[in-house]
Amino acid sequence: MIKLIGIKRALILAVLLAANVAVAGIFFLAIMPMNSRASVELATVEGEIASLQKKINDVKKEIQDFKRNLPRYEQLKTAGFFSAQDRFQLERDLNTVQERAGIQGFRYTVSEVQTLENAAAKKSKSRVIKSQINIENPFTMTDTEFYRLVYAMMRDFPSHVRLQSFSIRRTTDLDNETLAKLRTQELRSLIAASAVFEWMTIVPDVSQDEKKSGWGGRR
């Protein structure tokens, strides 16, 4: 074959083939990977910049939000929204409610403090706590006084109180016999009523991993 095509042509073909292989080798084994690495590097840097930019925006947003929310936070703090629901303080607060409602008195039952599951609170190393306050048969003559007590509870008790339920029932008709009993104070109320409130506040969660809540002031 070499004789047929000539040694010169055979040599040229061999040289060209070798040159092709060499150039292809350089291209595929060196240049292309080098370019690919550069592209990956560029993508990485771009990713880092995007991530940093997002962080910057987040921090700016956080600061802005903080400045906007701080006055409201201070209000809530004053309103007792961050209290640990101390039972002695609770007694004093219920007295205040009774005074402001203008009723003779009422009996109450307060449940043990419970933690309310809340993902947002958990993230900021806080927890929402809840106590249930039951008020039964307050010394109220009419339903109006009972409603006043409910309103006073929601208005004057430390934040945040929500009315879970109430029940009011007329126990007797207002007739001459009832009026006589009222005069002799044999009968002190015309209604039977009860109300259940939930008192919820948010407090630092010291039980989490770091044994330190997120309320330390800095990140």
Add this chain to the structure above:
Amino acid sequence: MMGLGGKKRVLMVGGEGVVLYSPSGKSGMEREISVAWDVPDFEEQLTEGLSRGGGKSLVILFDGADQTYRREENIPKLSPIDRPRFVKRKLELAFPSYPIRASMEVKPGGAKKKNGFGLSGGGSKAAPAYLFVALPETEQVDRVSTAIMEAGIGVAGFGLLPTESASLVTELSEKVFGGNGRRSRWALLVGQNETGGLRQVVVKDGNLALTRLTPASDAGTNGPGWVEDVIREFKATMTYISRFGYTPEDGLDVMIICGDIEKEFFSGQDMGVQNFRCLNPGEALKHIGVRSFGLEKNNFADPVHAAWVGKKRSLRLPVRVPSLHRIHAPRLAAAVGAIALSLGIVGLLGMSAQVMLSYTSTKSEIANKENRKQLAQREYAKESEAFDELPMNPAVVRTAMEVKEMLEKNTVDLSALLYRLEEALGGDITLEDLSLTHTPSAAMTGQGSSGNLRNRFRKGGGAPNPQEEKGKVKVTFSFSLPDRLPLEQKVIRAEQLQQSLQQKFPGYNVVILQPFSGISRDGTLKGGVGDVTQNQRAGKKDIARFEIEGAPL
């Protein structure tokens, strides 16, 4: 048709030997070697001569005595696809014993073109005619093939002198006699080949009409004896062309290539034609635009034919010679392979350059991005510092806001609810009992996600579904109406109250749990007629019980 391109070497092959011409200078032609067939080391000498070509391709111009020509006119009009197959078949039938065959279409007479090529590639409306040529695979061709193989050079083509030089005759005729005004339809070129034989080529209207090759007589290839031979052969040719339809009215241009000495012995009277001219090879070459030196006394026409073929970009009728093709095909394949590989290298280099440019651009972009990254890092550090200066963790504040909002949503506004209820009840109804239960949303009880509240304290936060966030309120109450009111009126009043509640509490579900005396318009009824009924109802307070349920107001 094989492309020759550029300057080529031309190997004239004749009955007595071969002569090799190669291009020289800008437009010159140089005679390299001549080797006679009877030289003992013919192949070696020719191989050596061919090897000195410096890579130029070689055109073989054959002018042996074995050529056979036939004009074939019975070719029907066929499609461009069918016609070549038909012509090929016709050619095989015309020359069954000849291994070397070729054909070309001949344009009908009278359509001569300016450049003298009367032969065209078809397209005429008239039935096409074909010129068939054939020659045997002679020992001479084999010997030339062997030398070419040994020399290792490329073959650009193999042509026959008469078919290739028909256009030369036309060209010279136009150049030599073109100024006379009247154009002759016939033209004849006579020339003595160094490779053997006196070649006469006759064209009519630019097409090859007749060709004759006659061996040299004892008078030799020059001098007065040769002139006599030429005159004699010319007259014989005139006899032939007369048979082909030549008449003096058509006009005939006669040109003889000869040396200046032989010129002296020719005269128009001897030839018997008006347009007659002797040209020495130098003059003929000049007419076709080829420079030459010292050919005035040369009596051979070979340089003129060789120069003409060497000038052409392609052969008019390339002939496929098996022995040459065996050499040519692999060399052509090698050449194609070399071109492909060269293109491969160029392509790869191009791609490499492109990728390198891209790489450089990417690197430059990386440098820019790194700068931007550093700026961003500095900005982030600055903002982080400001963040760290805050009196407390913003997340705590935000969480407190979120929790507070969630709780407020789940806290019923008692005043609004009782006000509407009071409005709906009216003055004639006496409430017996009232109870309210507010079931908070799933988010508050920790069963649902409060994540949707997260952005409420931020600008542009999305609005979650308020119905789902507030939970559900259920109010149950019992009431009575004056005892004197007939039961039917009580039922009507209860129905009115239901409608009124529906209006006051849109979206709420208002249900009568217990109708007055347990009787409704479309419910079951159990009773009696007369005093029995009255007695049963007396002494028991008749009340109705309602329940309304919906999202807190």
